[in-house]
Amino acid sequence: MLSFFRFIARHTAYLLFLLYCGISLLLMQLQRKETIDAIRTKGLAVNASIAEQISYFNDLVNLREDNEHLLLQNAKLFSRVMSQETALRDARSLNAIAAKDAAPNGRFLVARIVDRRFSPTDNVLVINSGSNQGIVKDMAVLTPDGLVGRVTTVSGNYARVMPVINKDFKVSVVSDSTSTLGVLSWKDGNVDMAHLENVPASSRIKVGERLTTSDHSTFALRGIPVGRVAKISKGKLFSDIDVRLAVDFSSLSYVLVARAMPSGEKLDIMNGDEGGKVQEQQRK
Amino acid sequence: MFKKIFLSSISIVVLAFLQHFVFSNLVILGASPDILAVFIAFASVTIGQRTGTTFGFASGLIVGILSGNIGLSALIGTVEGFVAGFFHVSEESHPTLTKKRRMFYSASLTSIAIGNLLLALMNNPMALPLYYRIPSMVVIGTLMNIFLTVLMYQLALKKTMRD
Numbered sequence: 001m002l003s004f005f006r007f008i009a010r011h012t013a014y015l016l017f018l019l020y021c022g023i024s025l026l027l028m029q030l031q032r033k034e035t036i037d038a039i040r041t042k043g044l045a046v047n048a049s050i051a052e053q054i055s056y057f058n059d060l061v062n063l064r065e066d067n068e069h070l071l072l073q074n075a076k077l078f079s080r081v082m083s084q085e086t087a088l089r090d091a092r093s094l095n096a097i098a099a100k101d102a103a104p105n106g107r108f109l110v111a112r113i114v115d116r117r118f119s120p121t122d123n124v125l126v127i128n129s130g131s132n133q134g135i136v137k138d139m140a141v142l143t144p145d146g147l148v149g150r151v152t153t154v155s156g157n158y159a160r161v162m163p164v165i166n167k168d169f170k171v172s173v174v175s176d177s178t179s180t181l182g183v184l185s186w187k188d189g190n191v192d193m194a195h196l197e198n199v200p201a202s203s204r205i206k207v208g209e210r211l212t213t214s215d216h217s218t219f220a221l222r223g224i225p226v227g228r229v230a231k232i233s234k235g236k237l238f239s240d241i242d243v244r245l246a247v248d249f250s251s252l253s254y255v256l257v258a259r260a261m262p263s264g265e266k267l268d269i270m271n272g273d274e275g276g277k278v279q280e281q282q283r284k
Numbered sequence: 285m286f287k288k289i290f291l292s293s294i295s296i297v298v299l300a301f302l303q304h305f306v307f308s309n310l311v312i313l314g315a316s317p318d319i320l321a322v323f324i325a326f327a328s329v330t331i332g333q334r335t336g337t338t339f340g341f342a343s344g345l346i347v348g349i350l351s352g353n354i355g356l357s358a359l360i361g362t363v364e365g366f367v368a369g370f371f372h373v374s375e376e377s378h379p380t381l382t383k384k385r386r387m388f389y390s391a392s393l394t395s396i397a398i399g400n401l402l403l404a405l406m407n408n409p410m411a412l413p414l415y416y417r418i419p420s421m422v423v424i425g426t427l428m429n430i431f432l433t434v435l436m437y438q439l440a441l442k443k444t445m446r447d
Contacts, residue, residue, distance in 0.1 A: 013333040013369060020341040020362040027348075028355030036354065043349035047304070054305060 068110065071254050075108040078144040078256070086223040108256040109133055111141075114158070116252075123191075125149065125161040127255060135159045138219040140258040146225035146246030147171065147213060148255050159257075164226070165191050165249055172216035173226050180205040181214055184226055184243060191249050194227065196241035201234050211243060221260055289335060292327050296339050299323050300346040308351075314420030317432045320347065321399055324361065325368040325392040325433070326441055329384070333369025340365025356407055360399045368395040384445050385437065392433040393426065400425045 008015060030036045111133075115126035129135050131154050141148040141161045149163035150171075162169050165186045173184045173196065180203045182196040199205060209229045213220040231242040303320040310316055320343050328336025344361025348354035371391035373379045379387075404414075404421040437445075 013337060013366070016334055016337050017362060017366045020337060021359060024341070024344070024355050024359035024362060026355070027358060031355065039349060040352050040354065043352065043354075047350045047352075050301070050305060 067254070071110045071256075074144055075110055075256050079108060082223055089223070107259045108142075109135065109259060110254060111135075111159075111257055112254055113252055123163050123165050123249070125163055125252070125255075127159050127161055127257070128157065129257060130155045130157045130159050132156050134259060135257055136261075139261060140213075140220040140224060141255050142220075142224055142258060143247055143252070143255055145248070146227065147220060148247055148249075148252065150219045151257065161255075163249060164194060164245060164247070171220060171226065172214045172218075173211040174214035174222075175205050175229070176210040176212065178204045178206065178209065180209075181216065182211075182241070184211065192245055193230065194243045194245055196229070196243050197238070199239045199241055201237055201239050203239060205229060205232065205239070205241065207232060219261060221258060224258075285331070288331060292323075292331065292335075292339065293342075295323060296320070296327075296343045297346065300343045301350075304347050304350045312428065313424050314416070315400075315425035315428055318396060318399070318425070318429050319432065319436070320361075321364050321396045322392055322429060322433050322436050324365045325371075325395050326388060326436075326445075328365055328368035328395075329371050329373055329388045329391045330445065332372050333366065336365035336369045336372075337362055338365070340368075353407070356403075359406075360402050363402060364395040364399040367398050368392070370394075381442075381446055385442075388437065388441070388445070389430075389433060393430055396429045396433075397422060397426045 027036060031040075109129055111127035111129035113125050114128045116124070125141075125148070127135075127141070135151060135154050137151055137154055139151045141151060141163075147164060149161045149166070149169065151159045152162045153160040164171070164184070167186060170183055170185045172181065174181050180199055182199040184194050184196055186194045196211070207229050211226045211228065213222050213224040213226060215222045225246045227243040227245040229241055230244040233240040299320050303318065307317045307319050324336060324340045324343060327339045340361035340363070341358050342361070344358035345354065347361070348357030351357065368391035371387040371394070373384050373387050400422045401418075404417040
């Protein structure tokens with residue numbers, strides 16, 4: 001008996017090896033049995049859940065790249081939609097050919113908002129594109145949802161944007177179906193709402209009408225969505241109109257900057273500087 | 285010794301998960317690095333054949349449960365641990381670091397080659413011919429793991445072996 005135990009003690013490694021090999025071979029034979037199958041199923045569930053977490057992490061790592069790719073694609077599609085909508089509007093008003101030159105050329109720069117100062121009366125955005133990327137002062141900043149603001153200051157790689165929800169911001173807008181013109185501005189601290197000014201009380205503008213930038217704008221091309229009429233209060237001469245803005249400023253992270261701007265000649269005339277350049281051109 | 289076995293047991297579990305989720309996906313010319321086999325060889329050389337064989341069996345079980353091939357993984361792990369155990373260096377003989385390193389490399393080379401050969405012979409899910417499986421899994425797999433062995437020794441195991 002003692003010699004038996006001595007034998008076992010001396011050859012434990014071999015016995016263990018045989019035991020483990022036996023168990024392994026048994027497990028291989030019982031692969032299809034219910035108990036082993038249940039263990040395998042549980043193992044695969046653990047495997048799948050961990051693999052899903054790993055793939056989720058990989059997705060997170062690639063999210064920024066995917067997001068930028070989607071934004072570029074979105075910008076292209078948005079420019080197409082905008083040109084088509086503008087052309088449609090032009091066709092309706094029998095002015096398509098004349099307006100073609102002013103139609104958006106569909107070229108946008110994608111920029112990320114890197115800083116934002118927000119207070120009830122002041123709101124400024126900083127984007128990560130500047131003069132090196134082709135940004136100049138007074139370019140319109142937008143998202144596929146609508147107008148965000150205008151570029152006010154440009155450095156090499158950054159630009160400051162005055163958003164619609166800034167007390168100094170104004171833009172000329174036109175309503176969709178009744179073609180009512182007005183000037184949109186922001187007065188109070190509500191980030192969803194703006195006011196439409198200079199609309200005569202006799203206007204036929206209705207609640208729910210969509211407002212887009214008009215030809216009268218000094219920085220934005222026409223056709224950029226701005227918001228919808230939310231409430232109309234008729235006064236003696238002018239209506240007091242509340243507008244629900246199209247862009248959700250609380251969740252902005254990327255914006256598009258429209259490279260195309262209204263022609264300088266038009267701006268000169270609008271500003272009353274028709275003397276110099278226009279006359280010179282007529283002479284030519 | 286118990287501390288060494290305890291730490292190695294934890295390492296085996298962590299490395300089994302790493303092996304399954306990371307290293308098994310790095311397939312180069314039909315072979316993938318086997319960090320677990322290298323560690324089992326290390327455990328067999330430094331702790332002993334019995335512990336190495338048990339570690340090999342346990343790690344094979346974990347990988348097998350995760351991959352769905354329980355028996356085969358356990359068998360290969362057991363064989364690798366057992367074979368590497370023949371290169372065990374007893375601390376009582378006061379071996380030099382060079383001897384330990386030499387034995388570790390030999391254990392790793394032998395156990396991985398035999399493990400890969402077993403795998404090539406017993407597992408063929410892609411129905412590849414034997415003349416392709418043997419060179420790709422055994423030769424390339426072993427060469428790749430020798431490189432991994434040197435890397436692991438220099439980066440982490442050298443310090444443990446010196447202690």
